[in-house]
Amino acid sequence: MASLKAKKPHVLAVPFPAQGHVTPLIKLSRRIADCGIKVTFVNTHNIHSKILESTSVLPENQVHNTGNIVLTSIPDGLSPEHDRNNVLEFIESLRGAMADSLMDLIGRINRENTEEPISCIIADITVGWVLEIAEKMGLEPVVFTPASAAGLAMVLHIPKLVEGGNLDVNGRLFPLHFFILEFELNILKISFTSGTVVGKPETISLSSDIPAWGKDELSWTFPVDLGMQKILFECSLDALKTGNQAKLILCNTFYDLESTACDLNSRLLPIGPLLNPDNSKSSSNYSGSFLTQDESCLDWLNSKPAASVIYVSFGSIAVFSQQQLDELALGLELSGRPFLWIVRSNLANGECAKYPNGFLERIGGGIGKIVEWAPQEKVLSHSSVACFLTHCGWNSTMEGVSMGVPFLCWPYFADQFHNQNYVCDKWKIGLRICADENGIRSRYEIKNKIQMVTADDDLRRNALQIKELALKSNGSEEGSSFKNFQRFVDHL
Incomplete structure (x- = not known):
């Protein structure tokens, strides 16, 4: 009779190894784990080490257990010192190296854990080869897309x-x-x-x-x-194949935000916005961030008046020329507003940022604060934040709309341009920062748009209305995303 006992569900989550893909999938995994379902989250060795180091957890071994989530890793086929900025080479290496390693990992987990063997694989839409493994091993395949439904x-x-x-x-x-x-x-x-x-x-x-x-x-x-555009298009063709094969596609959006786009695909299940749970039982401080989040900026925000601070962040990939970086710095200074600016160590064309002469001294009295990385959800939800100057990545877009903050849009590549159209034209919660004939966004354009967005009551009113829709979607048992997520969990 023991053999007839129902086995507990066990989900294997496999993201594409990039910050914008790991972050939303780990948020989804934490929600699943908080429902009592075990999740094994699989990164590459390189990404696994970055994440554990950023959370002050030394990666002494390749497995880290945080409650119902087990963090583990497999090789990506490249040596630790290899340059992973060659995207085409990196993607080809992933396909070649990870498939066998992933199958070996699943086999080992199932041999060691007969009560909770892997039963379902959630794969990022850009690693569609994982679905082939699920099919070979008799596991339920589920696709996750970190982008918009549109x-x-x-x-x-x-x-x-x-x-x-x-x-x-x-x-x-x-x-x-x-x-x-x-x-x-x-x-x-x-x-x-x-x-x-x-x-x-x-x-x-x-x-x-x-x-x-x-x-x-x-x-x-x-x-x-x-x-790079050609490579991204080839990746889109792979995602097309994966999307057509998928029986179920989980999406980090919510129905009231993208109802028409959601209705275009009957296999799409909107379960967003995916945010870090306040009282997660699965992992107390594991965010999936590749960089250490500087919490000191929260104390700095506490010292600022309500709705006064310009929060500036361009995500994990965007880079600027030194000329553009100078214009941004001087535009923030000219605005006369306090600002919190996220400046990664490689933001200036892959090198450390250099600032205009005297800039750091002039903002040192408290008008500006610069950190390498920040706990973005906490920042955006802070009462002192007036607007979000952003690259319009979908994760940042979802976090911004969930916190009711108006946007200043400065897209860099890929879906960020269409996300900007959503923000400015459809939802009417933000403004574009426009480039001149030389492709430069000038200090005066930046200053003027900051002044415009902070003075526009309609933008803030619209942003707060969408915030309410986001809260209703996932914060209430009657919310569409809450129901969709519960349907998925019950199915597992």
Whole structure:
């Protein structure tokens, strides 16, 4: 009879090894673990070490147990000192090295833990080869996308864009000439509009309720490096394959925020916003951050008046020229507002930032604070924060809307451009910081937009309204994301 006893569910979570992918999946894993379900979270050795070091936990061995979450790692096929900035080489190495290691890991876990063997794999949509392993080993495959529902919808309809001759092999839009082509694909209408009219660039629209994508706003866009753009487009094609194979796709969004985009895919389950739980039983301080979060900025925020501080962060990837960094520094100073600025050690084209002459001395009296990394959710929820100057990564976007903070948008690449369109055009909770004819966002543009966003009561009112929708979605048993998550847990 013992053999008939139902085994407890055990989830294996596999992110793509990048900060913007690890963070939301670890938040999802913590929520699953808080429901009493064991989660094994698998990073590469390189990322595993970074995360444990950032949380002051020395990685003496390759497994770290935090309640219902077990953190472990497998090799990525590269030596510790190897440069992982060669994205194409890195991705190819991942595919070649991780598959066998992951299968060995699953086999070992199941042999050592017969009461709780791996029963389900949640894989980031960019590591679709993990689904093949799930199928081979008889495990339930679930896909997680860290991007918006609209971004996923765009990726899933790449074939029609290519078939129609609207995209080249690098994912760039071809010019179209004074016509509109419309066709039906399931319940989705895609319209291609001419871009030859002055001031009317080529656009792709999935719905009148979803902001259109311009020719430089597609989710694989990387205008400063077309070689990288081609790689991102190839990754999007892999995600397309994974998305089409998936029976269930979990998405870090909520229905009231992206209802039309969510309705485009019956297999999509919106479970966001994914935030760090206040009283997590799974892990007290494990955030998945690659850098140590400087908590001293919270004390600094405590000393500032309500709704006075400009919070500035460009995520984990964006880099600036020295000229642009100088303009940003001087624009923040000219605004006359206190500011908290996140400056990674490699923000200045991969090197340590240099500031304008006398800048650090002038802001040293308390007008500005600069740290390498911060506990972003805590910062955004602080009463002293007036607005969020951001790269518009989807994780940051979801955190910002959840805290009711107006945005200043400065996208860098990929889906960030369309996220900006959501913020400024659809939700009307932020403003764009625009570049000049030389591609530089000047100190005066930065100063003026800071003054505009902090004086705009409508933006703040709209932001607070969306905050209420976010809270209702996941903070109430009647919320759509709460129900969707509970359905998923019950299914497990």
